[in-house]
Amino acid sequence: MAKRLKVANPARCIGCYSCMMACARTWYDTISLKNSRIDIQTKGGIETPYAQIVCHACIDPPCMRACPLGALTKRKGGGVNLNEEICDGCGNCIEACIMGAIHLDAEKKAVICKHCGVCPKFCPHDVLEMIEVEDSGEIKVTDTGPVEDTNPVSPTASHKELYGEKESGEEK
Amino acid sequence: MTTEQYAIPGLTNVLYIDLTSQSYHIEERPDLYEKYLGGIGIATNLMLEEYKEGTGPLDPEMPLILSTGPLSGVYPTCTKTVALFRSPLNGELGESYAGGHLAMSMRYSGYETIVIKGASRYPVYVAVHDDKVTFRDASSIWHLSSAIDVGKILREVEPGAGRRSIIRIGPAGEKGITYASVNVDTYRHFGRLGLGTVFGAKKLKALLISGNREIKSPEHKAYRKTVSMLYDTIVKTGLTEKYHNLGTSENILVLNELKGLPTRNLQEASFEGAETISGEVFADKYLIRRVSCAGCPIGCVHIAMLKRQFSKAHEYETLNISYDFELIYALGSNLGVADPEAVLELIDACEKAGVDIISMGVVLAWATEMQQRGKISTQETIGLKLSWGDKASYLRAIELVVQAPNEFYTALGKGVDYASKKYGGEEFAVQLGGLEIPGYHTGLGNTLGLSVSSRHSHLDNAGYAADQAAFNRPIPDEKIVEYIIEEEDRRSVLNCMVACLFARNVYTYENIILALKSIGIERTEEELKELGKDIFRKKHELKKKFGFRFENLTLPKRFFETASTTGMLEEERVRKAIEMYREKRGV
Numbered sequence A: 001m002a003k004r005l006k007v008a009n010p011a012r013c014i015g016c017y018s019c020m021m022a023c024a025r026t027w028y029d030t031i032s033l034k035n036s037r038i039d040i041q042t043k044g045g046i047e048t049p050y051a052q053i054v055c056h057a058c059i060d061p062p063c064m065r066a067c068p069l070g071a072l073t074k075r076k077g078g079g080v081n082l083n084e085e086i087c088d089g090c091g092n093c094i095e096a097c098i099m100g101a102i103h104l105d106a107e108k109k110a111v112i113c114k115h116c117g118v119c120p121k122f123c124p125h126d127v128l129e130m131i132e133v134e135d136s137g138e139i140k141v142t143d144t145g146p147v148e149d150t151n152p153v154s155p156t157a158s159h160k161e162l163y164g165e166k167e168s169g170e171e172k
Numbered sequence B: 001m002t003t004e005q006y007a008i009p010g011l012t013n014v015l016y017i018d019l020t021s022q023s024y025h026i027e028e029r030p031d032l033y034e035k036y037l038g039g040i041g042i043a044t045n046l047m048l049e050e051y052k053e054g055t056g057p058l059d060p061e062m063p064l065i066l067s068t069g070p071l072s073g074v075y076p077t078c079t080k081t082v083a084l085f086r087s088p089l090n091g092e093l094g095e096s097y098a099g100g101h102l103a104m105s106m107r108y109s110g111y112e113t114i115v116i117k118g119a120s121r122y123p124v125y126v127a128v129h130d131d132k133v134t135f136r137d138a139s140s141i142w143h144l145s146s147a148i149d150v151g152k153i154l155r156e157v158e159p160g161a162g163r164r165s166i167i168r169i170g171p172a173g174e175k176g177i178t179y180a181s182v183n184v185d186t187y188r189h190f191g192r193l194g195l196g197t198v199f200g201a202k203k204l205k206a207l208l209i210s211g212n213r214e215i216k217s218p219e220h221k222a223y224r225k226t227v228s229m230l231y232d233t234i235v236k237t238g239l240t241e242k243y244h245n246l247g248t249s250e251n252i253l254v255l256n257e258l259k260g261l262p263t264r265n266l267q268e269a270s271f272e273g274a275e276t277i278s279g280e281v282f283a284d285k286y287l288i289r290r291v292s293c294a295g296c297p298i299g300c301v302h303i304a305m306l307k308r309q310f311s312k313a314h315e316y317e318t319l320n321i322s323y324d325f326e327l328i329y330a331l332g333s334n335l336g337v338a339d340p341e342a343v344l345e346l347i348d349a350c351e352k353a354g355v356d357i358i359s360m361g362v363v364l365a366w367a368t369e370m371q372q373r374g375k376i377s378t379q380e381t382i383g384l385k386l387s388w389g390d391k392a393s394y395l396r397a398i399e400l401v402v403q404a405p406n407e408f409y410t411a412l413g414k415g416v417d418y419a420s421k422k423y424g425g426e427e428f429a430v431q432l433g434g435l436e437i438p439g440y441h442t443g444l445g446n447t448l449g450l451s452v453s454s455r456h457s458h459l460d461n462a463g464y465a466a467d468q469a470a471f472n473r474p475i476p477d478e479k480i481v482e483y484i485i486e487e488e489d490r491r492s493v494l495n496c497m498v499a500c501l502f503a504r505n506v507y508t509y510e511n512i513i514l515a516l517k518s519i520g521i522e523r524t525e526e527e528l529k530e531l532g533k534d535i536f537r538k539k540h541e542l543k544k545k546f547g548f549r550f551e552n553l554t555l556p557k558r559f560f561e562t563a564s565t566t567g568m569l570e571e572e573r574v575r576k577a578i579e580m581y582r583e584k585r586g587v
């Protein structure tokens, strides 16, 4: 079953950078914000809400079309897979992605979200989620049954009750 | 341990900035980092090296030191930076901690420690972008009426958005109010003891640091495992629940119930208006979001939104204001203010001015009592009549303290100890060690703790927590003294890392050892405990040089006139406990 990362509740972000640190240390052996595939941005310092910039898992990815070498191919569930061997750092994909979700690393290779699912495990505020999608990347519509009022989860639940049960953040 | 074996990446240098000559240089100091790791350990030793006997707090040669630690920018909730200076408020050790983005920015810029000396002839701000240090004329932002606005302007002129920290002063720092604060990224502060005044004397309006370098662990796998464990402990256990939830302001009702909440200049220890300024009320009615320091998944910074009407034609302005327990005590219960919106407005006024809110609250409470007792008149206050709960006159008073139009307000701007020595009322000037007290009147542990703490802060030894325990089950005084000593040493170690104290129960000795090991630093529990003791001795040495003597500690009568959580306290008992502390400490 295909999955993709979704910025589900952007307004809940506390700007802790846990997601960026997690992405960077998982995919680059680094302790930094460098080369994180997701970027937490502030527009007016922390007085204004945070923006989470990350690949949107396009169904028909413009970055792929823009790549002259064919280094980007369609990913199951939306977005792209990068063949680092082929990528020569031309930067055309950066131009094509109006989300601003791509940058180059020190080796001049494109850095694009792999929708790997690590960062949501380190988001303490339900901003980031992995959602199930069709292989094409289309949103999956399933038979839901009756809908419960789930928002807010429980105004009296403690943080521990809300998050304590969740799957551990241990990385793959 | 030799340098080669010492595998901390980074953690070797000190950046020296000289404002007089607008120059800088870097010194390699692996010796210091090897022994003291970082934070308060490094800062204390550098201060001992730098301090020349007789240098006043605001003299240009007096250094100010900022230091992060080995865990900064590396592990969750290790987000603090320590500032060490000589306090213009009490002449003693100035030590203050702030969060925000500063620690992460410093660490990723490659400068773990910064020493700032000298003074500029005209206002400047300093920008550090990775290894580049630039000095820029700040005359155009000097005299701005709000410390918040300084950030708004610098964000536009300097690069590094999202990876930087901007620390700056407001009018209080420029004007030499001795308890001026330094605003860190809008919602955090170097609050206590007057770092803002030191900035002002150096004509340093702001310091901006951005960094985007990387650190590497020699054992990346172990590092990843340890981060996951610590993250889970912080987010998924109940250990930091209080800060995830109502935040520190949860304590308003708790302390009120315990009769330990200073009210109306500590004439009482519980407040009839506590219900309306409780953490619960702020959360229900005003809390709009929480934010975090960079690298902390707790998000304890509570932001309230205040909608304020300014004309009959339904015109409104909205203010976003961060609040905390200490602020609600200082500008709420201690001033008899029971209206939560008034508390928010008073907080906002202090934020813009850039003053330490606890000190300002205590100063105004003292002035109110002075006026009520007829010891000062409207002559001194230039017509202002101060009375409990009166927001409008307190707002005006804050302005006047910062503008210092006459001798009286100038004295208020030098703290309650100074003002009461000049105008009388020392018995009810609620300070210990020359520092206005935080919001606890819980008994021996608190009063002793504030007296002996190297920076006269409850954050050094949590004396109030000993009292809370004693409230449930009586504890012998000696045990309280021992608790305070142990807590001081443990917190000194945390302050080397530099972890946020809200995560103190996450960063146990065991977890600190593991966290260090996972980035290649070997330490045993004995070594860490010895480090804590060593730092105590070094800090005490420094305090003695600054003129501190236990013999000179004054204990204002007010502490013994108002019943505390654990009942009436006697001066004799506190004095005895201080002696016990000194004996056990060997000082």
Ligand code: SF4
Residues within 6 Å of the ligand: A054, A055, A056, A057, A058, A061, A062, A063, A064, A078, A079, A080, A096, A097, A098, A099, A100, A101, A102, A112
């Ligand atoms: S990187 Fe940008 S263009 Fe490419 S798939 Fe993701 S969002 Fe679409």
Ligand code: SF4
Residues within 6 Å of the ligand: A005, A022, A023, A026, A036, A037, A038, A054, A112, A113, A114, A115, A116, A117, A118, A119, A120
């Ligand atoms: S899903 Fe994976 S690759 Fe994408 S931002 Fe999160 S951690 Fe990085």
Ligand code: SF4
Residues within 6 Å of the ligand: A012, A013, A014, A015, A016, A017, A018, A019, A020, A040, A050, A052, A122, A123, A124, A125, A126, A127, A128
């Ligand atoms: S981990 Fe979640 S809350 Fe923290 S910065 Fe990332 S998106 Fe925001």
Ligand code: SF4
Residues within 6 Å of the ligand: B077, B078, B079, B099, B100, B243, B291, B292, B293, B296, B297, B298, B299, B300, B301, B500, B501, B502, B503
């Ligand atoms: S608990 Fe609060 S002060 Fe401490 S690091 Fe986290 S956000 Fe900052």
